[in-house]
Amino acid sequence: MNATDRTPADLLRSALAADPARPLVTFYDDATGERVELSVATFANWVAKTANLLQGDLAAEPGDRLALLLPAHWQTAVWLLACSSVGVLADVGGDPAAADLVVSGPDTLEQARACSGERVALALRPLGGRFPEPPQGFLDYAVEVPGQGDRFAPYAPVDPDGPALAVDGLELTGAELVGRARADAERRGLAAGSRLLSGLSYDDWDGLSAGLFAPLAAGGSVVLCRHLGLLSADGLEQRRASERVTVTAL
Template sequence: MNSSDRTPADLLRSALAADPARPLVTFYDDATGERVELSVATFANWVAKTANLLQGDLAAEPGDRLALLLPAHWQSAVWLLACSSVGVVAEVQGDPAAADLVVTGPDTLERARACRGERVALALRPMGGRFPRTPEGFADYAVEVPGQGDRFAPFAPVDPEAPALAVGGIGLTGAQLVARAREDADALGLAPGSRLLTGRSYDSWDGLSAGLFAPLAAGGSVVLCRHLGQLDAAGLAERTRSERVTNTAV
């Protein structure tokens, strides 16, 4: 990645310029058997559409606080980068009552209702499927995002020194997040082309870093596994082989 990258959105733009066709996020849900692989270009397209939804339809502005109530999932990764693209602070498992808007999965709908701002719900179904019936009081992400634009331009430049992420009692600016992701990439032994397999949850910095930010900062990719504990040793060994995993953080 470029040394001039100072926000997660910068990292993604550099990855897109370097090799848009390479895998970036490969997602498994070992409770359902789901597997999704997104190239840099496909992931960036989801991010652009989501950022347009966030900035346009949801009227989010830089500095707004978004409670992100989602598990480790490829769509969660998309939302993290969309927030960075707009300048919105992603508060992972944050308090919806104190947030300007909330993004929730199906298991935290009642908690998310405490938000008095815009509410978006994700069904987290295979292939980004929609809810059979949209939850009352929420916009269904799978319904709203397909029609959004494939390119995104923020109304105002994102300040790398502004707050970008809050998780597990840690608050980071965009520049701090990138610096810490690079340090973690070094500690994990990541290099351009590395494939990191992780089963860590997205409720801590370590989980977010291994599950997205460190591989992105290193020019590598992540094999993000939800419910990895349901996989036996033989299954894990086969996944490591078939996915050409070079590093692990489980």
């Protein structure tokens, strides 16, 4: 983290410059048994590819509103940083009818059809797998993203004071988001190398902060757990130990 970082994309660039090999996002889905670990470099590569898809194929521009209808998931984290990279407002759980484009999981496709702009669907299958049959009217993210470029450069510089995130009635600029993430990291006692296990949803700021932004701002990492309620108390303690967790948010 650098004092000059003013957008989430800036935070990711600083993390990449500091230590690209360290873990950044470790994801568990306790309903499927999936575990995925992404280093800073691997996560940044997914972000670059997704940002290229967003800016290029989807023709998104700074200030556009993207309705993000996805659960707490490593691919959701990728989309949040890709939006920041382009300057697009990520409206988490937002109204697709009021958005310029929509990104949907498999359970919200009918809701997402209300968007008159570009529509992207994620199967959220293990290892980022594609849909067996692409949903009609949607691009399949897993089909479209692999061929995108590994480096990203925005057509126009992203304004830190432009809208970056909307969630649960809260709307933040990039600079405000970074400021809140830093404050949350300090409040939670996060520092470089901290490992935060989060079982919170991405439905509000607290979940987004614990599950991505605060660890990123602190130079730490997140163990992001979906369906954590299916895990026993002993299983949770074993996960904390095996993942070297230092802070927990449930």
